[in-house]
Amino acid sequence: MSENHEAVAPAPGATRLALVSDCGDCFGLCCVALAYAASADFAIDKPAGKPCPSLQRDFRCGIHQKLRTSGFQGCTVYDCFGAGQKVSQHTFGGRDWRAAPESAASMFEVFPVMRQLHELLWYVTEALALPRARPVHAELDAALRETEAFTLLAPEALGDVDVPAHRDKVNKLLLKASELVRAEFKGKKKDRRGADLMGARLTGADLRGANLRGALLIAADLRGADLRLADLIGADFRDARLSGADLTEAFFLTQSQLNAAQGDATTRIPQSLVRPAHW
Template sequence: MPETPQDAAPGGGRVDLRADCGNCFGLCCVALPFSASADFAVSKDAGDPCANLQSDFRCGIHTRLRQQGFSGCTVYDCFGAGQQVSQITFGGRDWRAAPQTAQQMYEVFPVMRQLHELLWYLTEALTLRPARPLHSELRRALGETERLTRLSPDSLVELDVAAHRDDVNALLLRASELVRATVRRKKKNRRGADLIGAALKGADLQGANLRGAYLIAADLTGADLRLADLIGADLRDASLAGADLTESFFLTQAQLNAAKGDAGTKLPPTLTRPSHWSP
């Protein structure tokens, strides 16, 4: 079903859309707020550096985040926005050495993160053979989104990113419909559905629309999720043991990191098995 990214997308794939913490100024650790909860051991306001952030912008407990109560950090993905803002938008000037840039950098980061997430989905859409009739539109949307990532900090702060997301999402939905139409039987529409804790063990969800579905702690053990659209689905603590996600699409690494799986879980080739999953 999928083509290789090199065949379909500008730039030869999604390398630049993966977080490169070594070239980022720890932006997710300072720009974003979090509250003490099951995901975070303490609370932190936006703009305040996390107490675990070191002088080299690395996390001091990176290898022990889950054990130290910071599992929320392990499921966050900036899609490469951190290094884009740090090295391109602000030209390598970090917020410690140039504190006058700090506030604007913190405001730009979440905007850039949204743009990079859209780049991820658009790039993936261009690998989906059934979506070929939309490739010209997808390429235009990809090019426009890439152009927006190169805007100045002032322009990025003023950007109506929500409007751009709406436009891109409408196009991605059309691509999804073409892909899921290849499943010849009746398909389940669970878009935005409340499936928290749902008993879906062994469920046939092939070609299902699960966009934005709440699947928190759902039992998807052994479920067939091939060709299912999982964009925005909340998979926190969902059991994916033995589930087949090989041809599911618009699935991200962050979603997998938030879920529970095992060695029997079948994944798309572009994603990796989280290290905390059961053997």
């Protein structure tokens, strides 16, 4: 195990690159540590701590190119925000759970914790890049440093982090940033926070500046909708139809949300994200 486990203050400004999954530097943690049940997203049941049957000796997926057609759509949607390689290469110093089986239980336990912390880093980093959120940038930078410091803790200390309490504190700052950014749109803003919009017909809807935090947009028809300056943190876009939709200035949107949706070449997305291969 690496000896570098002190909670030291990191250099400011976590980059988006460090928060993007790099499976080549990970020990297949999402394929082992997490549990899933047979459903529309997964073809089989798998308990936490048991390797997926498709996980190979080199920690790569044996059916990566045909996950969707094999019934593992959930795998194509999941994003660890770079937590997998952080746990593998930093927290456990590059020693994998097969070579060091005594570390397996601890590694699998801290992976979900690291994933939550890295997700927060993603949102805070984005908020710091939003000029309209400048009034809270100092507080956001402090939150970024604190969160980064948590990710550098030793496994035992990392497991003791009160993530819900920290998430609540950070979320208050993200809400302030959201209000500042959405204020740029001067028209009437729709508040659909946590709304049940499953299957809703929102074709061509003007959702500029809308609060869609945690909204259930499963299978919603958002073709041609304008989502610029909309807060999309935690919105469920599974099978949402986004053809022709404009998300270019939407914020707190993640790659996993896009991966879960149905879009095409006419869907406009933020430059920081990648157009899903299945669109």
